[in-house]
Amino acid sequence: MSHTEFTPEHLKEIYDFAVQLAKDAGRMLMDGVDARCGNDSTAGIQQEQVEKDSSVDIVTQTDEDVEAFVKERITKKYPSHDFIGEETYSKGASKDYLITSAPTWCVDPLDGTVNYTHLFPMFCVSIAFILDSKPTIGVIYAPFLNQIFSACSGQGAWLNETRRLPLVRNPVPPMPEQAPKGCVFSCEWGKDRKDVPDGNLYRKIESFVNMAGEIGGRGGKGGMVHGVRSLGSATLDLAYVAMGSFDIWWEGGCWEWDVAAGICLLQEAGGLVTTANPPSDPATAEITDVKLGSRLYLAIRPAGSSATETGRESQERVVREVWKRVRHLDYSRPGA
Amino acid sequence: MSHTEFTPEHLKEIYDFAVQLAKDAGRMLMDGVDARCGNDSTAGIQQEQVEKDSSVDIVTQTDEDVEAFVKERITKKYPSHDFIGEETYSKGASKDYLITSAPTWCVDPLDGTVNYTHLFPMFCVSIAFILDSKPTIGVIYAPFLNQIFSACSGQGAWLNETRRLPLVRNPVPPMPEQAPKGCVFSCEWGKDRKDVPDGNLYRKIESFVNMAGEIGGRGGKGGMVHGVRSLGSATLDLAYVAMGSFDIWWEGGCWEWDVAAGICLLQEAGGLVTTANPPSDPATAEITDVKLGSRLYLAIRPAGSSATETGRESQERVVREVWKRVRHLDYSRPGA
Numbered sequence: 001m002s003h004t005e006f007t008p009e010h011l012k013e014i015y016d017f018a019v020q021l022a023k024d025a026g027r028m029l030m031d032g033v034d035a036r037c038g039n040d041s042t043a044g045i046q047q048e049q050v051e052k053d054s055s056v057d058i059v060t061q062t063d064e065d066v067e068a069f070v071k072e073r074i075t076k077k078y079p080s081h082d083f084i085g086e087e088t089y090s091k092g093a094s095k096d097y098l099i100t101s102a103p104t105w106c107v108d109p110l111d112g113t114v115n116y117t118h119l120f121p122m123f124c125v126s127i128a129f130i131l132d133s134k135p136t137i138g139v140i141y142a143p144f145l146n147q148i149f150s151a152c153s154g155q156g157a158w159l160n161e162t163r164r165l166p167l168v169r170n171p172v173p174p175m176p177e178q179a180p181k182g183c184v185f186s187c188e189w190g191k192d193r194k195d196v197p198d199g200n201l202y203r204k205i206e207s208f209v210n211m212a213g214e215i216g217g218r219g220g221k222g223g224m225v226h227g228v229r230s231l232g233s234a235t236l237d238l239a240y241v242a243m244g245s246f247d248i249w250w251e252g253g254c255w256e257w258d259v260a261a262g263i264c265l266l267q268e269a270g271g272l273v274t275t276a277n278p279p280s281d282p283a284t285a286e287i288t289d290v291k292l293g294s295r296l297y298l299a300i301r302p303a304g305s306s307a308t309e310t311g312r313e314s315q316e317r318v319v320r321e322v323w324k325r326v327r328h329l330d331y332s333r334p335g336a
Numbered sequence: 337m338s339h340t341e342f343t344p345e346h347l348k349e350i351y352d353f354a355v356q357l358a359k360d361a362g363r364m365l366m367d368g369v370d371a372r373c374g375n376d377s378t379a380g381i382q383q384e385q386v387e388k389d390s391s392v393d394i395v396t397q398t399d400e401d402v403e404a405f406v407k408e409r410i411t412k413k414y415p416s417h418d419f420i421g422e423e424t425y426s427k428g429a430s431k432d433y434l435i436t437s438a439p440t441w442c443v444d445p446l447d448g449t450v451n452y453t454h455l456f457p458m459f460c461v462s463i464a465f466i467l468d469s470k471p472t473i474g475v476i477y478a479p480f481l482n483q484i485f486s487a488c489s490g491q492g493a494w495l496n497e498t499r500r501l502p503l504v505r506n507p508v509p510p511m512p513e514q515a516p517k518g519c520v521f522s523c524e525w526g527k528d529r530k531d532v533p534d535g536n537l538y539r540k541i542e543s544f545v546n547m548a549g550e551i552g553g554r555g556g557k558g559g560m561v562h563g564v565r566s567l568g569s570a571t572l573d574l575a576y577v578a579m580g581s582f583d584i585w586w587e588g589g590c591w592e593w594d595v596a597a598g599i600c601l602l603q604e605a606g607g608l609v610t611t612a613n614p615p616s617d618p619a620t621a622e623i624t625d626v627k628l629g630s631r632l633y634l635a636i637r638p639a640g641s642s643a644t645e646t647g648r649e650s651q652e653r654v655v656r657e658v659w660k661r662v663r664h665l666d667y668s669r670p671g672a
Contacts, residue, residue, distance in 0.1 A: 037505075120576060189564040212525055216531075
């Protein structure tokens with residue numbers, strides 16, 4: 001089945017379905033929070049057990065329950081579509097990239113698992129619908145924040161279904177002239193903490209410090225970004241780039257279910273997403289759209305034109321300025 | 337006027353006043369957001385001007401307007417109380433610590449200014465009432481997140497006036513046995529980005545990497561924290577420690593108006609806050625309450641007892657584990 005067989009009406013139906021599904025899944029995540037806080041009438045009984053298990057088991061269970069719920073709803077409504085979920089994928093033996101040109105749902109039932117475990121509100125459910133390998137519908141719901149982000153190809157990107165993204169859009173501001181100076185830079189420390197010289201941890205840190213250091217410092221690489229932010233959720237990082245809150249997000253190591261919905265959202269908002277790893281010729285290399293399964297992502301917020309540049313030109317300028325300052329990360333991937 | 341002259345009824349009246357004041361001030365912050373997004377009927381006219389000024393002037397103006405509003409309301413209602421606000425203080429020549437034993441309001445009209453400038457939701461107003469040099473009432477309102485945090489000495493700490501903090505409290509979990517492993521560690525990059533060997537930037541980074549690195553790595557200092565978070569708001573960092581979401585917050589460089597309300601909140605929730613700078617004998621030094629104006633803060637979340645430790649013992653254990661891994665920061669302060 002090719003992309004062209006989906007009429008606008010059909011896509012709209014799928015979009016509405018995905019938004020409602022995200023809301024229902026988000027409510028399940030909050031039920032898990034309430035149970036752990038003892039805000040549920042049945043929770044008191046389970047409370048002791050929960051604490052004994054350091055809350056890890058209940059999180060795993062919620063994660064699996066939400067994925068099963070989402071998968072069941074999707075396969076019932078759209079039995080011909082493929083489904084890739086974080087939980088089922090992670091339990092499989094293969095780490096291959098499995099998304100084909102077929103209509104495919106790519107779902108992270110719980111992004112920001114560490115945040116959820118600790119009840120820090122930056123967690124969400126992420127639901128993407130992919131056509132011809134392109135994220136075409138994306139819905140991200142962060143229930144503790146009461147924020148739902150949604151986008152459908154050609155329909156724009158939205159916060160809480162009423163506020164078009166980016167937030168500032170009359171006009172959309174261009175990227176700062178001296179970027180990365182003036183930019184909010186979002187990045188994540190991730191799980192790879194091996195104390196290996198030139199391992200991913202040290203490559204990331206060197207990159208972060210280059211972006212943060214004063215202008216003229218770091219052997220000329222100092223970027224003096226306006227702020228460095230780490231939320232612990234790749235999905236919400238992308239949502240806040242789409243919102244225009246973060247100017248730059250640079251990350252290696254996450255997976256397609258972490259970013260598929262966010263990429264749709266960002267592209268619909270007018271953002272750019274390409275690879276995190278700098279090419280050999282950062283000043284002149286062609287800037288291509290990111291490969292969904294590449295595990296290496298560099299996102300730039302929506303940007304308007306200035307007197308001297310189009311929005312896209314200013315985004316590409318910032319991509320090159322980031323590439324000059326960051327290290328190559330090592331996250332290999334079969335089939336991507 | 338000493339603390340003892342305030343009856344519980346009088347304190348309750350001041351507390352209610354502070355909560356309402358924070359709500360009103362937060363609404364002014366959101367009016368500034370709406371004006372920049374063009375969601376206000378009068379905003380269209382000003383939009384071009386706003387973008388021309390890179391939105392910095394409107395942020396400064398909102399910051400000053402909110403402080404003037406809060407100050408006027410306080411001085412009208414409580415003319416005998418002292419007032420210290422971030423905006424008025426920063427314009428003064430002195431950097432001395434000015435809080436005395438007199439009843440004093442300590443206010444940050446806008447914490448997370450960079451976030452506010454970029455419309456990232458992690459910004460708030462922070463209002464503290466200090467008696468005998470102790471933060472006695474603290475109210476923090478993050479209007480874009482719809483989260484209000486409030487506390488009054490002896491009355492507990494609350495989220496949105498209905499949910500007692502920490503969120504998980506039946507029972508409150510002890511600190512992880514192998515902490516900092518298992519902990520969410522919150523830290524900020526700050527504004528001091530000087531590329532000076534052994535300057536604050538490098539001391540911070542070395543500390544962050546020690547906390548993050550694998551166990552056994554970093555010359556034995558690897559702490560393998562569960563996650564590293566940077567929000568860009570010291571006030572909200574403290575609020576999330578009080579909520580139990582962040583286990584550890586370590587920071588140097590912020591000021592009393594950034595932390596006064598948050599310290600009240602955290603202490604009422606059962607947390608601990610002491611100095612960021614490790615003493616010469618981290619394993620045995622007495623762990624004293626933080627000095628409000630010290631600019632050096634280490635906060636540990638509320639903790640319950642286990643079979644082998646009281647909550648306080650487990651918090652002190654974590655303080656020592658952090659002190660072993662972090663560097664001494666250089667933020668001197670006259671009079672603190």
